[in-house]
Amino acid sequence: xxxxxxxxxxxxxxxxxxxxxxxxxxxxxxxxxxxxxxxxxxxxxxxxxxxxxxxxxxxxxxxxxxxxxxxxxxxxxxxxxxxxxxxxxxxxxxxxxxxxxxxxxxxxxxxxxxxxxxxxxxxxxxxxxxxxxxxxxxxxxxxxxxxxxxxxxxxxxxxxxxxxxxxxxxxxxxxxxxxxxxxxxxxxxxxxxxxxxxxxxxxxxxxxxxxxxxxxxxxxxxxxxxxxxxxxxxxxxxxxxxxxxxxxxxxxxxxxxxxxxxxxxxxxxxxxxxxxxxxxxxxx
Amino acid sequence: xxxxxxxxxxxxxxxxxxxxxxxxxxxxxxxxxxxxxxxxxxxxxxxxxxxxxxxxxxxxxxxxxxxxxxxxxxxxxxxxxxxxxxxxxxxxxxxxxxxxxxxxxxxxxxxxxxxxxxxxxxxxxxxxxxxxxxxxxxxxxxxxxxxxxxxxxxxxxxxxxxxxxxxxxxxxxxxxxxxxxxxxxxxxxxxxxxxxxxxxxxxxxxxxxxxxxxxxxxxxxxxxxxxxxxxxxxxxxxxxxxxxxxxxxxxxxxxxxxxxxxxxxxxxxxxxxxxxxxxxxxxxxxxxxxxxxxxxxxxxxxxxxxxxxxxxxxxxxxxxxxxxxxxxx
Numbered sequence: 001x002x003x004x005x006x007x008x009x010x011x012x013x014x015x016x017x018x019x020x021x022x023x024x025x026x027x028x029x030x031x032x033x034x035x036x037x038x039x040x041x042x043x044x045x046x047x048x049x050x051x052x053x054x055x056x057x058x059x060x061x062x063x064x065x066x067x068x069x070x071x072x073x074x075x076x077x078x079x080x081x082x083x084x085x086x087x088x089x090x091x092x093x094x095x096x097x098x099x100x101x102x103x104x105x106x107x108x109x110x111x112x113x114x115x116x117x118x119x120x121x122x123x124x125x126x127x128x129x130x131x132x133x134x135x136x137x138x139x140x141x142x143x144x145x146x147x148x149x150x151x152x153x154x155x156x157x158x159x160x161x162x163x164x165x166x167x168x169x170x171x172x173x174x175x176x177x178x179x180x181x182x183x184x185x186x187x188x189x190x191x192x193x194x195x196x197x198x199x200x201x202x203x204x205x206x207x208x209x210x211x212x213x214x215x216x217x218x219x220x221x222x223x224x225x226x227x228x229x230x231x232x233x234x235x236x237x238x239x240x241x242x243x244x245x246x247x248x249x250x251x252x253x254x255x256x257x258x259x260x261x262x263x264x265x266x267x268x269x270x271x272x273x274x275x276x277x278x279x280x281x282x283x284x
Numbered sequence: 285x286x287x288x289x290x291x292x293x294x295x296x297x298x299x300x301x302x303x304x305x306x307x308x309x310x311x312x313x314x315x316x317x318x319x320x321x322x323x324x325x326x327x328x329x330x331x332x333x334x335x336x337x338x339x340x341x342x343x344x345x346x347x348x349x350x351x352x353x354x355x356x357x358x359x360x361x362x363x364x365x366x367x368x369x370x371x372x373x374x375x376x377x378x379x380x381x382x383x384x385x386x387x388x389x390x391x392x393x394x395x396x397x398x399x400x401x402x403x404x405x406x407x408x409x410x411x412x413x414x415x416x417x418x419x420x421x422x423x424x425x426x427x428x429x430x431x432x433x434x435x436x437x438x439x440x441x442x443x444x445x446x447x448x449x450x451x452x453x454x455x456x457x458x459x460x461x462x463x464x465x466x467x468x469x470x471x472x473x474x475x476x477x478x479x480x481x482x483x484x485x486x487x488x489x490x491x492x493x494x495x496x497x498x499x500x501x502x503x504x505x506x507x508x509x510x511x512x513x514x515x516x517x518x519x520x521x522x523x524x525x526x527x528x529x530x531x532x533x534x535x536x537x538x539x540x541x542x543x544x545x546x547x548x549x550x551x552x553x554x555x556x557x558x559x560x561x562x563x564x565x566x567x568x569x570x571x572x573x574x575x576x577x578x579x580x581x582x583x584x585x586x587x588x589x590x591x592x593x594x595x596x597x598x599x600x601x602x603x604x605x606x607x608x609x610x611x612x613x
Contacts, residue, residue, distance in 0.1 A: 026393070033390045041378045044419065114374035114435065117338045119364040120391050283342045 027121035034128020035135070038102065042136060052098060053140065056091040057147055060084070063211060064151055071212070077244030084153040085165070085237040086210030088144055089230055092137060092173035093205055096180045097197035099133055103184025104193045112282065126181050126275055133177040137170055156242030165240035168260045172233045175264035178271035185278040209234055213246045226252050229263035236260035289352055291316045291443050291474035292337060297346035299332055299498075306332040307343060308498035314476060314491075319469055321489030321506075322478040329498035330478035331371070334447045337476070338368045351442045367436030367444040371451055373428040374435075377421030381412050381431050384420055388435045406434040410464070426457030433464060444468060446477045450484060462488060482590060486510075494594055502594045512594065515540075518562050519553040520570065521579040528552060531577070534569045538562040550578070555585065555593075 042049055060083070068079040106112050106125070115125060148154075155162040180197075187193045207225050208214075214225035225231060226248075235256035238245040252259060292314035299307040306329050314320040322330050335341040337350055339359040348355045351365040368374075375384045382403055389399030407413045410430040415423060420431055429449065436444060446465065450458040465475055465488055479485050485492050486506045494502040494509065502509060518539065522531050528545055532552045535543045539554030539562065546553075556562035559582050570577050585593070 029393065030391060033387060037376065037379065037387055040383060044378050044380070109377065110370060110372045110374040111376050112374075113335075113340055113370065114368065114388070115391070116340055117363060117366065117368040118388070118391055119360055119393075124391075283340060 023121075027123050027127070030121040030124035031127035031131065034124045035131040036128075038129055038132030039135060041102070048098065049136070052094065053143060055094060056087050056140075056144060059087050059090065060147055060151060063087075067211075073244045073246075078152065080151055081153050082238070082244045083211070084144075084148045084151075085169075085241055085243055086208075086234050087148075088141065088169050088237065089172065089234050090205045090210055091140055091144060092169060092176060093201050093230065095133060095137060095140075095173060096176050096183070096201055097194055098136075099129065099177050099180025100183040100187070100193045100197055101190050103129060103181050104187050105184075105190040107185060107188045107282070108190055116282070122280065123276070126178075126279060129181055130174065130177045133180075134170060134174055137173045141166055141169065153243070157240060161240040161242060165237040168233055168236055168240070171261070171264045172229070175267035175271070178268060178275055182271050182275045182278060185275060185282075204228070205230065209246055215246070215248065226250060229259075229267065232256045232259035232263055289316070290314055292320075292348070292350050292476060294333070294337065294348040295346055297333065297336055297343050297348060299329075299336065299341065299343045305498050307336065307346075309346070310495065310498060311500055312493060314474060316474050317469065317472055318490035319465060319475045319477055319488045321485035321492040322476060322495060323480075323482065323485045323492050324478075324495040325480060328495045330495060331447055332498070333495070334368070334370075334445045334476065334478055338366055338445050339363055340368075364439075365442040367439070367441035368447070369429075369432050369436045369445070369449055370447045373420075373432040375420045375428065375431055378419055380417045381420055381423070381427075382407060382416040384431060385434060385438065388438050392439050394438075402438055406437060410434045411460075426453055426460075429453060429457065430460065433461065437468070440471070441473060444473050444475045446475060448478055448480065450479070450481075482584065494590070496595050509590075515585075516556055516559045516582050517553050517585050518556050518559075518566055519551060519579070519581050519583060520566065520577055522550050522552070523576040523578050525550050527575050530573055531570065531575055534573060534575070535566055537569070538565045556582070 060080075064080040064083055068083065071079045073079055073082045103125075112125065155165075183197070184193060187196065207221065208228040209225060209231040214222035214231070216222075217225060232252070233256075235245060235253065237243075237260075239257065247253070290313050292312060294310055294312040297307045297310040297312075298305070308329070310329065310333055312322075312333070322333065324330050332341065336343045337348055337355060339355050339362050342356070350362045353361040353365070355362050375381075376387070379387065385403035385406055386399045389402050390396070392399075394402060404413075407416050410433065412427060412431060412434070415427060420428060423431060433446075433449065449461050449465075453461065462484075465477070469475055475488075477485070477488060489506060491503070491505055492509055493500045502512060504512070518535060520531050520535055522528055525547060528547065528550060532543050532545050535552045535554050538556060540557045541555050543552050543554035545551075563580070563582055567580055570580070
């Protein structure tokens with residue numbers, strides 16, 4: 001019996017990595033284990049994902065059919081086709097809640113303590129979470145695209161344009177993930193995080209070009225909506241999908257494609273270092 | 285690490301949270317291959333000490349070596365050689381027991397097959413095979429603690445930290461944990477066990493350090509400490525508070541130290557050297573003195589009394605906040 005506990009023939013670990021390359025490989029392996037951990041959560045507890053999918057589908061139906069009947073798109077064209085790229089992006093924003101909650105839950109329940117007491121790369125948890133979220137986002141995009149096709153949305157600029165649009169949306173999601181990780185690490189309370197995120201995310205999506213043209217809003221609000229990072233991604237995606245857009249002549253609108261790349265990079269430049277520092281400061 | 289090096293050496297560890305000195309110059313030397321008990325009340329600094337030694341918490345000053353490596357400079361080497369089981373099960377509650385153990389094996393960089401094999405061994409050893417595919421979140425408290433302990437043993441650590449491993453467990457689960465700890469030490473692991481229970485330290489530990497307000501106040505084998513504390517105590521409860529003084533005098537003659545008198549509960553208690561002789565003498569004398577005793581009995585000293593003996597004061601209630609802070613940190 002004591003043999004099982006103390007002399008496992010199977011449990012001989014490799015020596016810890018010493019060179020930079022070996023360390024990177026070690027970190028990549030740890031990050032991948034952590035990614036698989038979060039993916040296994042989706043399989044074991046699919047309720048969360050299902051609940052989380054209903055919202056965008058509802059948005060498509062409510063905005064597309066109820067409000068959409070009374071909405072006109074400046075370029076002409078179908079409101080639902082105008083709306084769908086916005087719903088894609090909006091779904092990505094709501095991913096913030098899932099990310100922050102999962103990270104807060106880990107910190108709250110002490111499982112992070114075990115990871116930290118093991119020879120696990122310090123980056124593993126955050127890298128694993130962001131990678132898993134990206135894979136989850138792919139799944140969500142696939143579902144949304146099917147929904148979209150069912151309500152009459154389509155891409156009109158070829159597969160290349162569609163892939164580029166999806167890549168931009170995922171880039172934004174990746175940046176959002178890191179905001180979520182940071183939130184989870186500072187709030188540390190899984191229940192509280194969920195309560196904070198929704199009221200923050202809703203105005204963020206409404207105050208953009210997702211549902212209506214910022215030109216129709218009061219001046220100051222329209223400016224905020226135009227400079228909202230979401231708006232750049234949504235405008236760029238509409239353009240690349242060949243869906244009806246809003247047009248406009250302000251700098252930010254004319255450079256939406258560029259800004260759809262720059263905004264997420266700016267967010268990453270802020271929140272990756274903040275999260276990593278915060279994670280290291282758990283030892284205070 | 286050579287066989288003569290201690291498993292753990294801590295010198296002058298200090299950690300402050302605001303005005304609260306969670307560790308106030310803690311010194312600790314733990315020889316290899318034994319269970320070493322860290323005994324103290326809530327807020328004495330036990331958890332802070334364990335978290336510092338397990339590389340989870342940066343202490344303000346002092347130094348510590350675990351398994352031959354400096355916990356600050358060579359934290360990675362230390363982590364490869366330790367296991368940690370805390371008061372709260374640190375496992376993934378969504379994953380199954382098996383998935384948890386395989387994941388921890390993979391994080392220790394065992395190959396896929398080795399990790400699976402090790403998980404099966406541990407599941408069997410801790411009687412979790414039947415529950416292996418259920419989510420850990422659905423486990424009972426005892427099962428979760430066993431899974432947590434199993435997770436600490438994936439690599440048979442040189443040094444295992446057990447922070448109050450039996451708090452909140454029923455007696456059967458507690459015995460299971462004790463049995464596992466004994467088996468581990470037989471295999472050569474060093475265990476640092478924190479506990480609030482004198483009995484637990486007595487059962488398991490070869491040496492004990494009593495800590496209070498972040499500092500070691502006594503160290504030795506359980507026998508040495510019990511001798512210092514005064515071993516068993518005799519306790520007399522009288523029906524009439526007026527008779528307390530006489531009862532105290534009777535108890536005092538049979539005791540090895542000055543009796544304590546508690547008016548509110550009409551209770552006199554004192555440490556005794558020879559339990560049976562003292563009991564016989566006290567019962568006889570109480571009768572002859574015509575004192576109406578509600579209860580006369582022998583019992584082990586409580587931790588509070590041990591503290592009073594060792595430190596000259598009772599564990600301060602105010603230090604309770606330290607534990608809250610420790611768990612939040």
